[in-house]
Amino acid sequence: MQLYDLELSGNCYKVRLFLSLIGQPYELIPVDFLGGAHKKPPLSDMNPFCEIPILTDGALTLRDSQAILIYLARQYGGEAWLPTEAASMAQVMEWVMMAENEIARGPNDARLHDKFGYELDHGLAVDKAKRVLSLLEAQLEGKEWLALDRPTIADIACFPYVALGHEGRIPVGDHPNVAAWINRIKSLPRFVTMPEL
Secondary structure, three states: OEEEEOOOOHHHHHHHHHHHHOOOOOEEEEOOOOOOHHHOOOHHHHOOOOOOOEEEEOOEEEEOHHHHHHHHHHHHHOOOOOOOOHHHHHHHHHHHHHHHHHHHHHHHHHHHHHHHOOOOOHHHHHHHHHHHHHHHHHHOOOOOOOOOOOOOHHHHHHHHHHHOHHHHOOOOOOOHHHHHHHHHHHOOOOOOOOOOO
């Protein structure tokens, strides 16, 4: 198994984190992102969207961090991380989709603007991030995890860009449930970190 990776990417990090949590060995292949390696063959052939992470497992090649988490959970993580029972799976997937949408366009976009200089509407990203934090705060009221009574890929998918929010001027601040959830994830066995986390 190989993971084509950028150390500072939250999407790459969530895959590295999950691989560590499930104890799955893999080969890490750093990508020269600034040099545009992701936009040239062979990586552009592996992912025509020219994005990372990319995961290969035997003959299988996958793009998109959420899709990779789903694959790893079902293939190697088992029922604990992504159950097959319909209602439980749907509850997990609600939050995986939030990571792909609201979190990506809120905390992630704010970080891309501030840390990497992307030309994005920072004010709009901040507004979306504030809504994300409010939704997470309400969801975590009286609960330890986002979807079920245990950590799932819902938590892993949502965690990085929320925890890195300070890099886009979106600190967790007055959201104690979110802060406690972040600390619970950091306390999981085999947790690994990334820069600025």
